[in-house]
Amino acid sequence: MLSIENAVQTLKEKNIRLTPQRHELINILSKGNKHWTVEELYQLLNESMPSVSITTVYNNINLFCELGLVKEIQFGEALSKYEWKKEDHYHIVCSECGEMVDVWYPALKEVEVFAQSISKFDISSHNLQFYGTCSNCEQK
């Protein structure tokens, strides 16, 4: 799990300013080990910085993705979610409410090798998602 200090260091090295908005966004993202939409981050950020704009959230979440501080998780028709950078893993998503949890399972390298062997593609990565119903939605 990436530390706040490392993230701040990365910004400094690239001469990217540590604005209050960026600092607070890093604070939110690096705690909680969760998955947020842009809108959710905007709401959370607004609690401590009421004047922040959603443009700034977009600007910085994209910047953080480019810097490798944050990973974008894209899922079917749902809005992208973002998580603080950690080791590669898969995700389970609730089809009802969008709730998302991590799955730590060994990377399916042998399936990648198979896909490469039967295609004319040079395979570089793969993505695996699970769909289901979370316990909260199950009860309803």
Add this chain to the structure above:
Amino acid sequence: MLSIENAVQTLKEKNIRLTPQRHELINILSKGNKHWTVEELYQLLNESMPSVSITTVYNNINLFCELGLVKEIQFGEALSKYEWKKEDHYHIVCSECGEMVDVWYPALKEVEVFAQSISKFDISSHNLQFYGTCSNCEQK
């Protein structure tokens, strides 16, 4: 692979009219064993029916998905692609041009079982995509 006759039969059973637009769209989709975006289907349809509107393509591709004649393939930030209904399989997509091919690999049921065992989710399905570079883009 679903036949045109079966598709037409499904429409009849549900009292859905077989308009020329629908017939031609089924013709395009059921041949070629490819993956198309809405825009691509619209272009192809326009070759034989110049007056067709993109609204009609949206209406019918969504209808066909609901009827199970067509499967929507959603991929990260890319536009959805659609394929004629066939047995479940995975996809490889070219990160450069979006070119897509099928991968017939046994469903990863044991990974689903694992995901279920370590989460509080009732897992119903999963999705696996491979990313890479197709031979065309490799040469460039």
Add this chain to the structure above:
DNA sequence: GTCTCTGCAAACCGTTTGCAACGCA
């Protein structure tokens, strides 16, 4: 003081909706 960053407003673009005219059954 400089130059990046913020935040507002407008643009963007794929998709959906409303609706009047059309045409399949």
Add this chain to the structure above:
DNA sequence: TGCGTTGCAAACGGTTTGCAGAGAC
């Protein structure tokens, strides 16, 4: 002939862009 369908235009909604003023360093 009736009602489902088409196709136009407008609306929609998440995201990006342009830009003038603010502010980090």
